[in-house]
Amino acid sequence: MKAVTIDAYGETPRLSEQPLPKVGPDSVLVRVRAAGLNPVDWHVAGGALDPMVYAYFPLTMGWDVAGVVERVGVGVSEFAVGDEVIAYNRQDFAHIGTWAEYTAVPVRSLAPKSQAMSWPEAGGLPLxxxxxxxxxxxxxxxxxxxxxxxxxxxxxxxxxxxxxxxxxxxxxxxxxxxxxxxxxxxxxxxxxxxxxxxxxxxxxxxxxxxxxxxxxxxxxxxxxxxxxxxxxxxxxxxxxxxxxxxxxxxVWVHPSGRDLRELNALAEAGSLRVHVNREFPLAEAQQAVELSRTGKVRGKIVLTVP
The missing domain is CATH 3.90.180.10 (Medium-chain alcohol dehydrogenases, catalytic domain)
Incomplete structure (x- = not known):
């Protein structure tokens, strides 16, 4: 699969070929449609969380994801292949990110994608x-x-x-x-x-x-x-x-499928809107990072996957 990766802290993110992530018993494999960009993503790539989080290289960047369930782990009954989902996919280590064609997500972090949101909007919501x-x-x-x-x-x-x-x-x-x-x-x-x-x-x-x-x-x-x-x-x-x-x-945000469901309900009620500022394809992830670094973006930057 194609993924945006770095091989060491401080490197420029690049598009590379990576193996599909393994799917644990309590995880699902998600085919990514959109992945939000947050300033923490490039801070992680620079090593800012290294005192707290183990990193394994090559490291695929990104924590936000909206996509379609491709495969479920043997212990998963909450979701099925074909379900549209969203997640804040921060795990206890940095390695399996969401700026990729596929990502593996613990089921506890997942929620159904609200039909009130487009793919880019859904991808920009979680974190x-x-x-x-x-x-x-x-x-x-x-x-x-x-x-x-x-x-x-x-x-x-x-x-x-x-x-x-x-x-x-x-x-x-x-x-x-x-x-x-x-x-x-x-x-x-x-x-x-x-x-x-x-x-x-x-x-x-x-x-x-x-x-x-x-x-x-x-x-x-x-x-x-x-x-x-x-x-x-x-x-x-x-x-x-x-x-x-x-x-x-x-407050240090934590993944929560339950809380994402509450945000979905607000979106469906018309009380919550995701403003997408710019969309970039995976191949232009570095340009997206450079835009984020300016600090002058109102709304979300989102990477999209065909």
């Missing part, structure tokens, strides 16, 4: 959608209240904004550009400009403070959140571990 969903759960955003979301129009923040709004929360969403205000309003947020003076601007919008805050940006987002949130235990960050010193939550 970012799960991160948003689990971060909201960590600070108990379940209905009502006011939520401050940093980088509310970004790859993760855009999902968090939509999910929180669907639960009846008032969302104050930060962005670094006033040109993004209409997009944030479309997602369901009241936009506010980030940068110097953010805490004062948020207080003007919510004089009694916000009920929860989500940091998908880094920098001083946790510190600003602590100034405006009523209870610092309801601050969550996916980038800044210092949040734990305040009593808040540092």
């Amino acid at each position: 970012a959608g799960l991160t948003a969903y689990q971060a909201l759960g960590a600070v108990h955003v379940e209905g009502g209240g006011t939520v401050l979301i940093h980088a509310a129009g970004g790859g993760v923040g855009g999902f968090a904004t939509q999910i929180a709004a669907s639960r009846g929360a008032r969302v104050i969403g930060t962005t670094s550009r006033t040109e993004s205000f209409p997009f944030l309003r479309e997602l369901g947020a009241e936009p506010v400009l980030s940068g110097d003076g953010l805490a004062e601007r948020v207080r003007e919008m919510a004089p009694e403070g916000v009920d929860a805050a989500l940091d998908f940006l880094g920098g001083d987002a946790v510190a600003v959140s602590a100034e405006v949130v009523k209870n610092p235990a309801r601050i969550a960050s996916v980038v800044d571990g210092s949040v734990k010193a305040l009593g808040g939550r540092y």
